[in-house]
Amino acid sequence: MDMNLFNIVSNQELPCKGKILISSPFMNDIHFMRSVILLVEHDQEGSVGLIMNKNFKLNLYLNDLMPGFENVKKIPVYKGGPVGCDTLFYIHSLENLEGAIPIMPGLYLNGNFEQLKNFILNNGDIEGVVRFFTGYAGWNANQLEDEINENSWLVTENQENLLSNLNLKQLWKNSLHKMGDKYALWAKYPIYPGLN
Numbered sequence: 001m002d003m004n005l006f007n008i009v010s011n012q013e014l015p016c017k018g019k020i021l022i023s024s025p026f027m028n029d030i031h032f033m034r035s036v037i038l039l040v041e042h043d044q045e046g047s048v049g050l051i052m053n054k055n056f057k058l059n060l061y062l063n064d065l066m067p068g069f070e071n072v073k074k075i076p077v078y079k080g081g082p083v084g085c086d087t088l089f090y091i092h093s094l095e096n097l098e099g100a101i102p103i104m105p106g107l108y109l110n111g112n113f114e115q116l117k118n119f120i121l122n123n124g125d126i127e128g129v130v131r132f133f134t135g136y137a138g139w140n141a142n143q144l145e146d147e148i149n150e151n152s153w154l155v156t157e158n159q160e161n162l163l164s165n166l167n168l169k170q171l172w173k174n175s176l177h178k179m180g181d182k183y184a185l186w187a188k189y190p191i192y193p194g195l196n
Contacts, residue, residue, distance in 0.1 A: 013155035015042050015144055018104035021049060022154040022175050025189035031082045034172040037137055038091070038162060040101070040109045047139040050089060052162055053171040054079040062088075062132050068117060073125060078168075080133030092130040093163060094119065104158065128164035154183065 015021065021037040037049040055078050062075040065088070069075065080089055092108055094100065097119075100111030120126055139147070147153055159178045160171065167174075173187040 013148075015039055015047060015148065015155050017042050018107070018158065020052075020156050020158050020175065021144075022156060022172065022179075022183075024152050024154070025186045027152055032137070036171050036175050037081075038103070038158070040089075040091070040103050040136075042144070044141060046141050047144045049137045050080040050091065050133050051078075051137055053168040055168060060134070066117075069120070072120060075120070075126065075132060077132045077134055080135045081137035083136050083138045085135040087134065087136070089133045089136060090116070090130055091133075091162065092116070094129065107158075107162070128161070131163055154179065 013019070017039055019039050019042075021035075021039065023032050023035045023037075025034070027033050027035075031054075032051070035054065036052045038052055039047060039049045041048040055076065060077040062077055063069040063072065065077065077088070090110060091103065092100070092111070093106055094108065094111070094116070095106075097108065097111035098115055100108035103109050116130070120130070123129075144153070148155060154176075156175070156179055159175065176187040177184045
């Protein structure tokens with residue numbers, strides 16, 4: 001296979017809160033390989049994001065982590081990143097949740113957990129409304145920009161419903177395809193090229 005076919009330069013878009021990072025197919029870091037990350041913070045001090053398409057090998061549920069959720073439908077918790085793995089994060093569409101941080105129109109980060117718990121207990125099914133994560137992805141000042149300049153990441157607008165798209169295995173490929181033919185080629189790059 002002619003590997004030069006895959007020598008596509010990153011789109012060099014600037015990162016900001018609410019944008020999506022799509023990893024290059026050449027990324028071999030186990031945490032970020034074929035990842036799609038929602039940036040929930042980006043400023044001069046650094047960047048914070050949540051990986052949207054990784055789950056745990058053994059399913060993890062909020063019902064097992066927090067008391068009071070024993071009698072509701074199982075609520076999955078996803079792998080948000082390798083930093084702060086003992087910290088729970090959640091993105092949601094609940095604009096009236098006290099203390100919630102706006103990420104983009106209609107999408108928020110965290111907020112009053114007791115108020116959220118009451119919402120869950122009263123409404124039951126929260127699919128498409130709230131997603132939970134442990135851990136996050138973090139970059140120091142200018143680190144993310146350097147990685148973008150090294151062609152490790154594409155930066156794009158959110159093109160998916162991040163709360164209801166639970167097709168984790170296809171999110172990376174689908175996100176590249178939505179960026180057009182130039183980047184759809186990246187989606188064809190084998191995970192382990194030496195085995196092909």
